[in-house]
Amino acid sequence: MSAIGTDDTPIIEISGLSKRYGPISAVDSVDLTIRRGEFFALLGPSGCGKTTLLRMLAGLELPTEGTIRIDGQDMSMVPANRRPVNMVFQSYAVFPHMSVRDNVAYGLRVDGVPKSDAWEQAEEALNLVKLGGYGPRRPDQLSGGQRQRVALARALVKRPKVLLLDEPLSALDAKLREQMRLELVNLQESVGITFVVVTHDQGEALSMADRIAVMDHGRVQQTAPPAELYEFPQTKFVADFIGSVNLIEGRVQAGGNGQVRLLAPGVPVPVEIEQENGLPEGSTGWLALRPEKVDISNDPPADAARNTVMGTVEEITYLGEVSIFHVRLDDEHPLIKVAIANVDRVTRRPFTWGDRVHLSWTPTCGIVLSQ
Ligand code: ATP
Numbered sequence: 001m002s003a004i005g006t007d008d009t010p011i012i013e014i015s016g017l018s019k020r021y022g023p024i025s026a027v028d029s030v031d032l033t034i035r036r037g038e039f040f041a042l043l044g045p046s047g048c049g050k051t052t053l054l055r056m057l058a059g060l061e062l063p064t065e066g067t068i069r070i071d072g073q074d075m076s077m078v079p080a081n082r083r084p085v086n087m088v089f090q091s092y093a094v095f096p097h098m099s100v101r102d103n104v105a106y107g108l109r110v111d112g113v114p115k116s117d118a119w120e121q122a123e124e125a126l127n128l129v130k131l132g133g134y135g136p137r138r139p140d141q142l143s144g145g146q147r148q149r150v151a152l153a154r155a156l157v158k159r160p161k162v163l164l165l166d167e168p169l170s171a172l173d174a175k176l177r178e179q180m181r182l183e184l185v186n187l188q189e190s191v192g193i194t195f196v197v198v199t200h201d202q203g204e205a206l207s208m209a210d211r212i213a214v215m216d217h218g219r220v221q222q223t224a225p226p227a228e229l230y231e232f233p234q235t236k237f238v239a240d241f242i243g244s245v246n247l248i249e250g251r252v253q254a255g256g257n258g259q260v261r262l263l264a265p266g267v268p269v270p271v272e273i274e275q276e277n278g279l280p281e282g283s284t285g286w287l288a289l290r291p292e293k294v295d296i297s298n299d300p301p302a303d304a305a306r307n308t309v310m311g312t313v314e315e316i317t318y319l320g321e322v323s324i325f326h327v328r329l330d331d332e333h334p335l336i337k338v339a340i341a342n343v344d345r346v347t348r349r350p351f352t353w354g355d356r357v358h359l360s361w362t363p364t365c366g367i368v369l370s371q
Helices: 050-058 100-110 115-128 144-156 174-191 202-208 226-231 236-241
Strands: 010-021 024-035 039-043 065-070 085-088 162-166 194-199 211-216 219-224 246-254 259-263 271-274 284-289 295-297 307-318 322-329 335-341 356-361 367-369
Touching: 010 050, 010 194, 024 050, 024 065, 024 194, 024 219, 039 050, 039 202, 050 065, 050 085, 050 162, 050 194, 085 144, 100 115, 100 144, 115 144, 115 174, 144 174, 174 194, 174 202, 194 202, 202 226, 211 226, 211 236, 219 226, 219 236, 236 246, 236 284, 236 367, 246 335, 259 284, 271 367, 295 335, 307 335, 322 356
Parallel strands: 039 194, 039 211, 085 162, 162 194
Antiparallel strands: 010 024, 010 065, 211 219, 246 259, 246 284, 259 271, 284 367, 295 356, 307 322, 307 356, 322 335
């Protein structure tokens, strides 16, 4: 996350924005404000409309309805090449026959900047992305990560107010992707330009962005900083898309006074959750409970205030840093996932298949959702 250099003034204001292709609503009534200097992510599954939204910001698609203002100016009549934005494409789109320096200087040259000035600015941009001295090389003499940086330098050289990045790391292998996440954050901090990144990778969005808009079926479901999305999702979709979650359906028995009580089929005790926004009594609610927040033990927990149930270990998945225990509750319905960090090298598991175990969680650990 960057957060440095962010102020509260908007740089992008999106209002009632829709894009329809025949019967398909690719983007559906989106309202969104992106702050100056922010590292902002548009996150969602394939086909949710995030690329279409980015392309409308760039001026590469025209909205069916709604408005976009960038730095206070309505973009309706502003063509792509006159917008104060630049875009980095998934494929990088660097010119293979040109040197790195010419690739980076290309946009400046098209604007009529003399060659020596353009080269000087290109060298500065290459320094920014740690490719100083690589100017004379051709793109095929670079690694994938270096080519990605050339694409970034080329987009930054014209000092746009906003940089739009479409799945910028998707062509890189997993290790390099992780390293480039950090580099992108550092780069954004050093140039102070607003970054809007499209990604379907929640890890990427959580680790890089100041705020994330989660999209589904063309709509923004929730916009919040990463930790708030994870701890306080507002919908089942967001809870499920960000990280792993147990979602247990039930009926709200009592829903006010900072505490929600939920009766869920197959869970022998009422689930008590502390939360500010109450829910109507008798309505359907879903308990969203993160696997790492559930305690698992052979003996009953000492703290009687906890939500406690018994179950049987049905499956164990080893994931390296954690193991996931799938525990079937007595009344056959719910299967609860519990994550345990593998702090020691796993030679012997604390629980095994068929073990009877106690599961418990405190009232502040989950959240009850209404949709
Ligand atoms: P991905 O991660 O797979 O790129 P996305 O979230 O970026 O997905 P979009 O590319 O914005 O999704 O597409 C949103 C919806 O609009 C999809 O259903 C897609 O098929 C449709 N769509 C996008 N572009 C067009 C087009 N030019 N003509 C018709 N339908 C389109």
